[in-house]
Amino acid sequence: MNTQHAVGIDVGGTGIKGALVDTQAGELLSERIKYPTPEGGTPGDIFEVIAQIVDDCGPDAAGLPLGVCVPSVVKNGRTLTAANISTEWVGLDAEEALEDRLGRDIVFLNDADSAGVAEAHYGEAVGQEGLTILTTLGTGIGSALIQDGVLIPNTELGHLELDGEVAEHRSSAVARQRLGQSFEQWAAGLERYYLHLNRLFSPDLFLLGGGVSKEADQFLHLISLPVPIRTAALRNNAGILGAAFLAHNTRNSR
Template sequence: MQIFGVDIGGSGIKGAPVDLDKGDLAQERCKVLTPHPATPDGVADGVKQVVDHFGWTGPVGLTFPGVVTGGAMVRTAANVDKGWIDTDARALFSDRLGGLPVTVVNDADAAGVAEMQFGAGQGRRGTVVLLTFGTGIGSAVFVDGLLLPNTELGHLELNGKDAEKKASSKAKEDEDLSWEHWARRVQKYLAHVEMLFSPELFIIGGGVSRKAEKFLPHIEGIKAEMVPAQLQNNAGIVGAAMRAAQDQHV
C-alpha cells in the first residue's frame, strides 16, 4: 500500500509516495526549496509543487517544524514564518491540493514513528529519544513504543539560549564549526536531555545522520546508547505517510 508523505523543513520541502509495507520511498523523492519567508501560502505552494510532480490524487501526510495538535492546528513556528501560529494547516493544505485528505504532524514525531516501526527503534522498550539535527533540533520521545507528542526539546535552555541555536546542524554551518567542536556542543545538549529523561537509547536523525561517523565518536560521557537513524533524512516522509494512513483509516 502506498500513501504520499511530505517533509516540510526549514531549507527544503521534500516528498514521495511511500510503500507502507516496506517503510521506504516507493519512488525517488522530489524536493523544492522552502520559500523565505516561509509563509503559509508560500509553503503550501511548495507542497502542491511536490505533490503535483507525481500526479498524486490520494491521502497526503505532511510534517511541520513545530507543535501540531489534532492533526491540523499549528501552535508554534520557531523556524518558519510566525503567520503559521493558529493556522489550520490541514484545511490550508487540503484546499491547496484540491480537496485531498490531509494529515499534519510534528516533523520529529513523524521521523520518530518511522524509526520505531522500521528503523533503529524497532523492538526497543523503555524510553527512547529521537533527535533530528537540522535547521533546528526536533525531538520525539517514546516510552515502550508509545509517543509523547510535540515535545520540542530543541528549545530547552542551554547556556542561556535555546539549545538549537547552539547545537543544530545549522549552527555548525553558520559558525563553520569542525565536526569535533560541534560534537562537544551536541554532547552538552545530550547530557542535559539525558539528565531530564534517562533514556535507554538516543536515535540521532536529520541530515547529519548520514555522517554520524564524523561526530558520534567524539561524544563522550553519555550513558544511553547512541545510534544514527536508519531511515536518515527520509524518516519524516515515511512517518508522515504512516500517520496519514492511520488518520484516514487506509
Template sequence: MTSTDSTTDTPGAAPADGTHERRGFGIDVGGSGIKGGIVDMDTGLLIGERVKLLTPQPATPSAVAKTIAAVVNEFGWTGPLGVTYPGVVTHGVVQTAANVDKSWIGVNARDIISAELDGQDVTVLNDADAAGLAEEHYGAGRNQTGLVILLTFGTGIGSAVIHNGTLIPNTEFGHLEVGGKEAEKQAASSVKEKKGWSYEKWTKHVTEVLVSIENAMWPDLFIAGAGSAARPTSGCRCSKTAPRWWPRPCSTRPGSSARRWPPPRT
C-alpha cells in the same frame, strides 16, 4: 501516513503494476524546500525519485499549500498524504512558526492543504515527531521498548519522544536551556558549520545536551537524525544510562509515518 495505491486510492492496496508494495505519500515542509515522494510503507523507503520545489517566500499558508499541491500533482497522487511541518502542530493547527511565515500560527494546516488538493485526506505532524515515528517503525528504534528519544540536528535541534511505541508529541528539546544557552544555539549542526568546529569539538557540545536531557528523562535509547549524523561521532560519549547513542542519517522517510499519529482510538 495511510498507505494507498496511487491509482486506486485504496488504503493498503498493492500497485496496479502487480508488485506487492503498500504505498503512501509523504511531504516534508522545510524553510528552503518542500519535498515529496511515494513511499514503500513496508520499508519506509522512497519508491523512485522525490520532487523538491523551493519554499515560497514569504512562506505563507496559502503559498506553501499551493506548492505542496504542485509537488503532489507531479505524481498524479490522489490518495491520503502525510505532511511534516517544522513546528508545533496540535490537532492539525499550527502553534509555532520558526522557519515559515508567522501567519501560520493558528491556521488549521490540514484544512488549508486539503482544500488545495480538492479535499484529499491530509495529516500534518511536527517533522521531528514524524522522524521519530519512522525510526520507531522502520529504523533504529524498531522493537525497542522503554523510552526512546530522537534528536535531529540541522538548522536547530528537533526532538521526538516515544514510550513503548507511543509518541509523546511536540517536545521541543532544542529550546531547553543547557549551560545558560538554548541547546540548539550551541549544538545544532548549523552552529558547527558557522563556527568551523571539528566533529570532536561539536560532539562535546552534543554530549552536554544529551546529558541534560538524560538527567530529566533517563531514556533507554538516543537516536540522532539529519545530515550531520551520517558523519563520524566518535567524540560523542554514550550517556550514563542509555545503552546506545545511535547516529544515523534518517534514511527512512518521516512523511511515511505522519498518518500513524494520532493512534487509533479503542
C-alpha cells in the same frame, strides 16, 4: 487503489520534498520529488508546492491518505509555531486550510515527530522497548519522544535552557559552523546536552538524525553516555515515511 499506499510530504525551511510510499514496507514507490521552499514560506505558497508534489506523484496518488510534516508544533491540525517559515503559520488551522485547497483529508504533524515515527516503524528504533529520544541536528534541534513505539508529540527539546543558554544555540549543526568549532569541540558540548536530556528523561536509546548524521563518524565516537546513542537510519526520507505512515493509520482508525 492499494490500501497500504500513502503520500508523504516533508516541508522544510529550504526545501519541500515528497513521494508515494508503501507504508507496509516503509519504502518510497516513486522518486523523491523536491522543490525549493518559496521565499518567505507563507502557507499559501507552500500549499501550492504541496499540491504540485501530489500531482507529480501521478494518478496512483489519487484518493490516497496524505501526510504533511512541517517545522511547527501541531495540535489538532493547528500550527502553533514557525521555524524557518512565515509567522503566518502561527495559529493557523493548517490542516483544514490544506484540506479545503486539495479537497482531501490531510494529517499534519511536526517534522521531527514524523522522523521519529519513521525510525520507530522502519528504522533504527524498530522493536525498541522503553523511551527513545530522536534529535535532529540542523538549523536548530528538533526532537521526538517514542515510548514503546508510540509517539509523544510536540516536544521541543532543542529549546531547553542549558548553562544559561538555549541548547540549540550552541549544539545544533548550524551552531557548530557559526561558532567555528571543530567536530571535537562541538562534540564536547553535544555530550553535555545529551547528558542533560538523560538526567531529565532517563531514555533507553538516543538517535541522532538531521543532515549532520551523514558525518557521524567525525564525532559520535567522542560522545560518552550511560545509554546507547546511534545514528538514525532513514536520513532525508524519514519525514516523508513518517507522515505517510501516520496518514495511513489515521485513515484506517476512523
